[in-house]
Amino acid sequence: MSACPACGARVARTARFCTGCGGRLEAAHAVARRRGELEVAQRVVAAIGLVVLATFALVAATALAGERTLRVELGFELGLAALGLGAARVLGPRGPREALGGGAGPLAVLAGVAGGLASFAVGWGYATAVNALSGAEAEPLPADELPLLLVTVALLPALAEEWLYRGALWVACRRAVGVTATIVVTALVFALLHGLGGGFVLELPHRFIAGLVLGFLRARTGSLAPCVVAHLVNNALAVLVA
Amino acid sequence: MTGTSGVRAVCEGCGAAYRVPSAERAYACKKCGGAVRAEDGDARADDALGRACPACHAVLPATSRFCPECGAEWRAEGARPASRRSLTERRLAAHDLGRARRAIRAVRAVFWTYGALSFLSVLGSLAFLRVADDDQVGPVLVLLGMCTLLCLLSLAGLNLAARHPFPCAVALASFASLVVALVALQGEIHLIPLGLAAASWAAVVPTARARRLLREHSDLYVARRLMGAHPAEAIEGAQAMRDHGRRAWLRLGAQATGLLLLVGLATLGVWRKRTPLSPSLADAGVELEEQLALQAELARFHKAWNRGTPEDIVALQSRWITLSDATRIPMTLARRGWHVERPALQVAGIDGAELDETGMLADRTFRFESLDAELVTRWKRIGRSWHLDSLTLPPTSLEDDLRAFASAWPRAERLAAFYSEPLRESGRASLERILAERGWTAEAPPLGAFELGATHANTREVRFAVGGERMRTLWSFPTGADCWYLTVLEPPDE
Numbered sequence: 240m241s242a243c244p245a246c247g248a249r250v251a252r253t254a255r256f257c258t259g260c261g262g263r264l265e266a267a268h269a270v271a272r273r274r275g276e277l278e279v280a281q282r283v284v285a286a287i288g289l290v291v292l293a294t295f296a297l298v299a300a301t302a303l304a305g306e307r308t309l310r311v312e313l314g315f316e317l318g319l320a321a322l323g324l325g326a327a328r329v330l331g332p333r334g335p336r337e338a339l340g341g342g343a344g345p346l347a348v349l350a351g352v353a354g355g356l357a358s359f360a361v362g363w364g365y366a367t368a369v370n371a372l373s374g375a376e377a378e379p380l381p382a383d384e385l386p387l388l389l390v391t392v393a394l395l396p397a398l399a400e401e402w403l404y405r406g407a408l409w410v411a412c413r414r415a416v417g418v419t420a421t422i423v424v425t426a427l428v429f430a431l432l433h434g435l436g437g438g439f440v441l442e443l444p445h446r447f448i449a450g451l452v453l454g455f456l457r458a459r460t461g462s463l464a465p466c467v468v469a470h471l472v473n474n475a476l477a478v479l480v481a
Numbered sequence: 482m483t484g485t486s487g488v489r490a491v492c493e494g495c496g497a498a499y500r501v502p503s504a505e506r507a508y509a510c511k512k513c514g515g516a517v518r519a520e521d522g523d524a525r526a527d528d529a530l531g532r533a534c535p536a537c538h539a540v541l542p543a544t545s546r547f548c549p550e551c552g553a554e555w556r557a558e559g560a561r562p563a564s565r566r567s568l569t570e571r572r573l574a575a576h577d578l579g580r581a582r583r584a585i586r587a588v589r590a591v592f593w594t595y596g597a598l599s600f601l602s603v604l605g606s607l608a609f610l611r612v613a614d615d616d617q618v619g620p621v622l623v624l625l626g627m628c629t630l631l632c633l634l635s636l637a638g639l640n641l642a643a644r645h646p647f648p649c650a651v652a653l654a655s656f657a658s659l660v661v662a663l664v665a666l667q668g669e670i671h672l673i674p675l676g677l678a679a680a681s682w683a684a685v686v687p688t689a690r691a692r693r694l695l696r697e698h699s700d701l702y703v704a705r706r707l708m709g710a711h712p713a714e715a716i717e718g719a720q721a722m723r724d725h726g727r728r729a730w731l732r733l734g735a736q737a738t739g740l741l742l743l744v745g746l747a748t749l750g751v752w753r754k755r756t757p758l759s760p761s762l763a764d765a766g767v768e769l770e771e772q773l774a775l776q777a778e779l780a781r782f783h784k785a786w787n788r789g790t791p792e793d794i795v796a797l798q799s800r801w802i803t804l805s806d807a808t809r810i811p812m813t814l815a816r817r818g819w820h821v822e823r824p825a826l827q828v829a830g831i832d833g834a835e836l837d838e839t840g841m842l843a844d845r846t847f848r849f850e851s852l853d854a855e856l857v858t859r860w861k862r863i864g865r866s867w868h869l870d871s872l873t874l875p876p877t878s879l880e881d882d883l884r885a886f887a888s889a890w891p892r893a894e895r896l897a898a899f900y901s902e903p904l905r906e907s908g909r910a911s912l913e914r915i916l917a918e919r920g921w922t923a924e925a926p927p928l929g930a931f932e933l934g935a936t937h938a939n940t941r942e943v944r945f946a947v948g949g950e951r952m953r954t955l956w957s958f959p960t961g962a963d964c965w966y967l968t969v970l971e972p973p974d975e
Contacts, residue, residue: 253497256552258541263552266569273573280689288682291655295662302666373619415647415689424648431655435662440627 279414286326286334286411290403291428293322298435312391319399326407330414338406340457343464347456351465354456355472358449362473363480365445388478397470404429404450405457405466418458426450449473489540490519497550498540500533511537511550571701574694578703581646581691584684585707588642588650591657591677596635602628603744607751612776614757629744633737640733643707644726646688654681695722762843767862775860775867779845782858782869786847787825791815799861799868810872812905816898816964817874818885825850842870849875874963879956882965883931883943891916891925899967901959908967915972928952940968947973 241252241264248259255265301307301315327334343351370376381388404425412421430446456465490501490508494515501508504519534541539550606625613621634656642649657678664671695704699722708725756779762772778797785793791811795803798810814820826847847856854875861870882899889895893916897909916922929946936942940957950973956965 251549254549256547256549258547258549261547261552269570269573273577276690276693280686283689284682284685287651287685288654291658295658299662299666369623373623374616412651416645416692420645420648424651427648427652428655431652431659434659435666440630441623443630 282330283411283415286329286407287428289326289329290322290408290411291432293325294319294403294432295435297322298432302435309387309391312395316395316399319403323399323403323407326403327410330407330410334407334410337410338402338463340406340460340462340464343460343462347460347462347465348468350460351456351468352472353469354452354465355469355476358445358452358469359473359476361448362445362477369441385478389475392478393471393474397467397474400429401453401463401466401470405453406463409454409457422451422454422458425454429453488519490517492517499538500540501538508538511539571698574698575701575703577687577690578694578698578701578707580687581694582703582707584650584687585642585646585691587680587684588646588653588688589639591653591681592635592638592642592649594677595653595656596632596639599628599631599635603632607747608773610748611751611755612757612773613755625744625748629740632740636736636740637733640729640736644722644729646691647685650681650685650688654678654685657681767843771862771865771867774865775843775862778860778867778869779858783826783847786823786856791820794869794872797869799863799870802868802870809902812898813872813874815889815895816882816885817877818888824852826856843867876963877965879933879941879943879958879965882956886967887928887931887945890928891921896967901957901966901968904966904968908970912970915970919972941965 241250242248243250243257243259243262243264246257246260246262248257250258250264255268256262257264297315297318301311304311323338324335327338330337408425408428409421412424416424426447427450429450430443433442433446434440453466453469456469457463488501488504490499490504491497492499492510492513492515494510495513497510497512497517499508499510499517501517501519508517509515510517533539534548534551537548537551539548541548603625606621606628609621610618610625638649638653657674658681660674661678664674695707698704699708705721708721756776762775767775782794782797785797791814794814795807795810811820814823827850843860843862845858845860847858848854849856852875856875857873859870859873860867886896886899889899893909893912896912897905900908913922916925919925926948931946932944932951934942934944939959940955943954943956945952945954952973953969953971954967955969957968958965
């Protein structure tokens with residue numbers, strides 16, 4: 240129930256005219272609805288802005304910190320996870336739960352493995368082609384630090400980045416646009432946020448395709464778990480091949 | 482019709498309560514258009530909840546005087562239900578769409594800026610490619626690809642901003658923030674990228690609701706203007722949106738194809754004319770801008786030699802050189818008979834550079850297309866610009882010089898070019914005097930066959946047949962010279 244602004248009579252929230260004085264309630268309802276929509280839009284943009292700007296700040300701070308030790312990596316990934324939580328909370332009390340999505344069955348996990356393999360194949364082919372063209376050589380990773388690398392380069396980023404992009408950012412975009420546009424936007428932002436790693440636009444094509452694959456998984460399964468699995472497979476293979 | 486007639490019914494879509502005349506039929510809901518069906522059981526007899534509105538059949542609470550759905554007094558007859566979209570709603574939507582329209586304009590302006598900058602970068606990459614050596618070609622091609630990709634993304638944003646405002650605004654804001662972050666990582670803060678990023682983020686909020694508003698109010702004037710449909714067109718708003726989307730994709734496809742073709746053809750053209758700069762220039766400490774400036778001067782020289790006049794070549798020299806001796810190059814060319822037409826040169830890069838006490842010098846050797854010979858040019862850096870310092874023409878044989886001498890006879894100004902530089906003025910005066918004494922200024926007997934005489938050190942005697950007489954000349958080949966010089970000319974006795 241709500242009150243008529245003219246006579247104070249209690250009327251149903253959905254009523255378009257006051258039952259006491261016959262005054263039009265539509266204008267009040269329209270203004271209230273618009274205010275609500277604007278508030279939702281502002282929350283959405285605040286969440287997206289938080290994800291993008293704070294991630295840039297975090298990446299820049301990490302780059303300025305110098306050597307990327309385990310502690311720095313851990314702090315960075317924890318920072319990303321905290322950002323994701325903050326952005327999801329900005330969306331409302333149900334934001335974090337929506338960001339996590341539903342549960343995933345074994346078929347969804349298998350789809351995640353396949354998605355990870357596919358995105359790795361695309362990324363590896365692209366990186367090989369660019370390196371061949373530019374004459375650059377990839378630096379081999381130290382073999383004795385393999386378990387540590389798998390944790391810092393594969394596991395932690397898969398958890399933190401998926402929570403951030405396919406979790407918080409996904410829910411924020413989904414409230415403003417459809418599924419297709421959400422997949423494209425999250426993939427584009429995912430690719431752009433990797434541009435500070437030194438490659439600028441060079442990072443865009445293969446990361447964008449990987450983002451599309453991960454977004455497709457999220458859209459089809461409705462869960463974050465297959466995206467984490469796919470990201471983990473992609474990064475782990477990159478570490479093992481390097 | 483009475484207020485209590487009919488049976489109770491509810492909308493299956495939105496749950497609105499109605500009274501309908503017949504329980505057997507389904508009715509359309511006035512709110513959402515869903516199916517309104519009669520409730521089960523003994524609802525037909527239940528009148529305790531109130532009466533039905535005579536205009537819209539909505540259920541009226543027992544104490545109400547006015548219908549909560551259409552505002553009609555329940556006793557009034559013939560009351561019309563109000564339209565579903567109120568004027569306020571339309572005004573608010575028009576206001577918000579107007580804001581979205583301005584935001585989309587701002588987004589498109591930023592896309593324009595990035596697109597123009599990317600296109601300039603494409604041109605810069607092509608300029609680099611033209612002078613890049615083999616080691617640099619790969620990275621330059623990657624740079625060219627990056628800039629082309631940015632151009633394509635800017636084109637996509639420009640075309641799709643009105644149809645998909647929110648994704649375009651978010652992508653643009655993220656990209657602009659990336660640029661700011663990259664600049665900041667270099668330890669600098671530039672206002673232009675910062676301003677572009679701020680403008681992009683400011684445009685995101687108005688565009689967040691634009692899509693929904695466009696869908697719900699596609700008949701609004703601003704919505705139709707946003708989609709590029711004329712307000713007077715007899716076309717539905719939704720159809721205008723679909724048409725606009727189709728046109729935007731078609732336009733984007735055509736522009737992207739055109740851009741890729743343009744860049745591809747330009748790359749091929751530049752690749753064919755690629756003239757790598759010498760690494761010795763960089764080794765000698767010449768800045769890249771100066772290397773490019775030298776490359777541009779070489780291109781001007783190539784054009785002036787193949788298609789210009791000797792004056793065009795002289796124009797490439799420093800003003801200080803031309804003030805002291807503007808005739809040296811025209812004389813040298815005239816001596817070879819190259820004052821009007823010259824054998825064509827091939828395009829060439831830079832051979833090497835050295836820093837001597839007079840400044841930076843760079844050499845370039847051009848090859849002739851039709852002759853098996855080379856032309857060496859020397860360039861001098863004065864300030865930040867390069868000037869032609871000297872030309873070294875391919876060495877000639879005595880027979881070639883004698884034939885050229887015979888073709889120049891009897892024009893004193895051309896024959897003077899066969900004297901070495903210190904003797905040129907006196908030689909010219911002597912020639913003019915001889916020709917005048919013989920009365921050969923207007924018309925002279927042609928030079929006949931020449932006869933090679935004795936050789937003394939680097940000097941050779943040559944006799945020409947002229948008017949049945951013999952004219953004795955002496956020719957010398959100084960050390961380091963590229964041709965024979967006339968030293969003595971004795972006219973036949975009268």
